[in-house]
Amino acid sequence: MALSRRDAMKFTGLAAVTAAASGYAKGNESPKSAAKGVLLSPAPIPAAKGPRVVIVGAGPSGLTIAKYVKKGNPNIDVVLMDKRSVFMSGFISNLVATGILPLEFITHDFLEGARNGNYTFLQATAHEIDRTAKVVYTNEGTVKYDVLVLAPGIDYDYSKWTNGDVELENTLKTKFPGAFIAGSETLSLKSKIENFEGGVFVQTVPGGNYRCLPGPYERSCLIADYMKRNKIKGKVVILDENPNITIKADGFHSAFEKLYKDYITYMPSSTITSIDPHKQKIVTELGEEIDFTDAALYSRVRGNKLLEIAGVAKDSVFNKAEANIDPFTYQVIGDLNVFCTGDVRPMGFSKSANTANTEARVVAANIVKYMGGQELSQKTWTSPHTTCYSAVESDPLRAISVNAGYAYDETKKSFGFANASTMEKWDSADGLAAGKGLIEWGNGLYRDFFN
């Protein structure tokens, strides 16, 4: 039986808000057709001068691992590979899309990281991985590894909205990108906001363990802030699949209420049953119909498809096709020479940059130990740390924040937050300090990746 909105509210204890508007693990089986249609000659990189670690994906996870493996043991040959030619961060990108910070702030040079970190950067796309021969096949040629790290981030999972209709998926991706994979989607969102003349802007919040829990709420605040600053008669309608704001709920609810009463409509428990991208109409399970002028439709997420190609994916309790790894060592079950890190991990940690960065430092140290002959185990695990600032207003820049580590519960056999704390009073001196802290935090991460 479908829940009524009233039931959903009762269930979550929320105040009334109404809307105006396969286990793929293949063990060590190698993909036999790995070489088909891809270059067999070696990629144009220097010969390995020691045991080689190849890292696929130069996001916060891969960049940190490349730097710290090399630091941990300079005799290890490190190759970091990414299909992109330029780094653009997802974190801080909501401030860029809404014109608060320039694009240059989030855009960085992979080569700087390689020069300073003394490793090889290869701009290439990994197409196939033969784990028996220990070879990555790329559009630039083959790269042999001793240890492989897969840190390719997320892919979107549109299946709940499209039920396999590829044409619909492509139209949604093109017209209303979720903008939770940085790059063209970020630029599309920026241009949508700049050209928005009024009406309803829909921001969806997916279920599952999606990338950057506060991200869609932060973005909604900043789009509303943009409308307010520019006197645009518009409204952000947040269609949240979850029964309440998933993190820093008090801070966001208070910002919606005190800053954006006329600009934000929050609709929890909004499971979307259909989207017509041409008529620009969304229907929810509760029977609500929302006509929209523009939108950032953020679907559920899944592990990057490269994991399936490599035969190291399995469905987690949260999302489809995430890494089939030992949660303490990050090593693939049945193949200790392959590590999977960052947003592809199946553990319920926050899919965020600070988490990926602090986790990667631990994994890098463990890779060095492993290559030195040491066995990894629960004892060599240290918790990653999640620090996340979310801006709620631009002038002055005010933010809320969360800080948390993780602990393993032996009885439940799962991880939970440890020593978590939040600062949700954006309208206090702490909120102003957090606005400054956000910028410093972002710059600190870029420094750690590239210097």
Ligand SMILES: Cc1cc2nc3c(=O)[nH]c(=O)nc-3n(C[C@H](O)[C@H](O)[C@H](O)COP(=O)(O)OP(=O)(O)OC[C@H]3O[C@@H](n4cnc5c(N)ncnc54)[C@H](O)[C@@H]3O)c2cc1C
């Ligand atoms: C709008 C937005 C707001 C955010 N806000 C915050 C925030 O406030 N705080 C926070 O901590 N985090 C935030 N995040 C989340 C954060 O950016 C991600 O969690 C983080 O980038 C994950 O790092 P990763 O290295 O696992 O993956 P990614 O950053 O996705 O990096 C993966 C890399 O792999 C490359 N790749 C993929 N496949 C291949 C292939 N086959 N061959 C070669 N290369 C490949 C990709 O090009 C990419 O560069 C935000 C993200 C977005 C989009």
